[in-house]
Amino acid sequence: MPAPHREVRVLAPAKINLILRVLDRRPDGYHNLWSLMQTVGLEDELRVRIRSGTAGVRLTCSIPDLPSDGRNLVVKAASLLLSHVARAIDVEIELTKRIPLGGGLGGGSSDAAATMIALNRLLDLGWPLGKLADISAGLGSDVPFFFSAPTAIVAGRGGDVTPVSLAGERWIVLIHPGFASDTKQAYQALSARRTGVRPLSPAHERIGPGTGLSWDDVILHMENDFEPALAPAYPIFTELKQALLNAGAEAAMLSGSGATVFGVFRDEPSAREGCRTLGRRPGCFSAAVPSGRRPIELQDV
Ligand code: C5P
Numbered sequence: 001m002p003a004p005h006r007e008v009r010v011l012a013p014a015k016i017n018l019i020l021r022v023l024d025r026r027p028d029g030y031h032n033l034w035s036l037m038q039t040v041g042l043e044d045e046l047r048v049r050i051r052s053g054t055a056g057v058r059l060t061c062s063i064p065d066l067p068s069d070g071r072n073l074v075v076k077a078a079s080l081l082l083s084h085v086a087r088a089i090d091v092e093i094e095l096t097k098r099i100p101l102g103g104g105l106g107g108g109s110s111d112a113a114a115t116m117i118a119l120n121r122l123l124d125l126g127w128p129l130g131k132l133a134d135i136s137a138g139l140g141s142d143v144p145f146f147f148s149a150p151t152a153i154v155a156g157r158g159g160d161v162t163p164v165s166l167a168g169e170r171w172i173v174l175i176h177p178g179f180a181s182d183t184k185q186a187y188q189a190l191s192a193r194r195t196g197v198r199p200l201s202p203a204h205e206r207i208g209p210g211t212g213l214s215w216d217d218v219i220l221h222m223e224n225d226f227e228p229a230l231a232p233a234y235p236i237f238t239e240l241k242q243a244l245l246n247a248g249a250e251a252a253m254l255s256g257s258g259a260t261v262f263g264v265f266r267d268e269p270s271a272r273e274g275c276r277t278l279g280r281r282p283g284c285f286s287a288a289v290p291s292g293r294r295p296i297e298l299q300d301v
Contacts, residue, residue, distance in 0.1 A: 102180020104256030
């Protein structure tokens with residue numbers, strides 16, 4: 001008789017950067033960041049099953065262009081967590097991708113965080129999310145944020161995460177132009193272009209966990225350092241931003257280091273209408289989704 005298994009289902013949300021400042025270069029070669037990050041209702045789905053007995057991690061993925069071996073962040077996250085647990089566990093993960101790859105939407109990072117949250121439950125570890133976030137930091141700069149979803153300030157290399165509450169709700173239109181942006185090259189473009197590091201503005205410095213932040217405030221202070229750095233090479237980003245503003249967005253900006261451009265809309269009907277207008281562009285992926293309201297959640301299967 002096969003060993004009994006346990007299974008959970010997790011939805012891993014995409015993120016957008018409402019503010020992204022790239023500050024000084026660190027001794028480890030990475031840059032210090034300061035970002036206000038927010039999840040949105042576009043989600044990958046993971047089903048995670050464990051059996052005790054043999055040890056191993058197996059991933060099947062809904063899209064063939066994503067490696068399902070040790071190069072995949074999901075496999076790395078599961079292996080990393082298991083390396084902290086001295087038990088022989090067989091892990092099987094089914095990943096259904098909906099978040100576009102290379103889109104600055106943190107899909108792979110969210111999948112990694114969701115994998116660790118699932119295993120924490122399945123193995124009855126009871127570890128606090130802060131411990132999972134600390135363990136996850138080596139996987140990638142965006143991973144620790146997802147343990148503090150839906151909204152947080154992310155600083156340092158990505159590991160200093162402070163949850164904040166953002167009052168109100170907005171709808172977000174995501175437009176991905178159909179090509180992936182390379183994060184490393186984006187940092188290189190940014191470094192090549194600038195002569196110094198502009199410090200955080202007083203308005204950004206004032207944003208903190210107790211400051212009563214609202215969407216109205218955030219819209220006034222949205223900014224992404226990658227936008228001017230990438231604009232000369234990718235005029236499509238400026239074009240999509242303008243198209244979102246023309247379609248009624250209150251604000252529009254590049255997410256992360258691209259290639260997704262997002263627009264902030266006041267409500268669902270205006271977002272859906274904006275998405276319909278922009279979705280006609282050939283080769284583009286577009287979606288109208290609500291801003292995230294909850295942390296990553298698990299469901300027993
Ligand atoms: O952490 P992640 O794998 O997403 O980073 C990809 C690349 O982006 C890094 O190799 C580094 O060149 C650059 N990066 C950086 N500073 C950060 C995050 C990323 O310079 N805080």
